[in-house]
Amino acid sequence: MGFYDEFLYEFTCPECGGELRWWQTKALDCGLERYEPGDPVHCEGLVLERAKVHVYEHCSNCKTWYDAYAVIEDGRFVRVEDIAAERLD
């Protein structure tokens, strides 16, 4: 479908100091939902209680790609963690 959902989490690119904000995923409903911390996250009509969702984003400044996980606890999106750079030369 080419759609995705996004999670808001501010992260400073360690390569160049650029700011990343919206992390994309194709693991959920891909309905162009935008989740902020504290929001309930749904997938196929169900609210996720506890999950880790693979997300990715790239720095628009230096083009470094980052893989990470959006953490959902007690039915709410709380943060993005395990952020790791993926170098494309």
Ligand SMILES: [Zn+2]
């Ligand atoms: Zn950067």
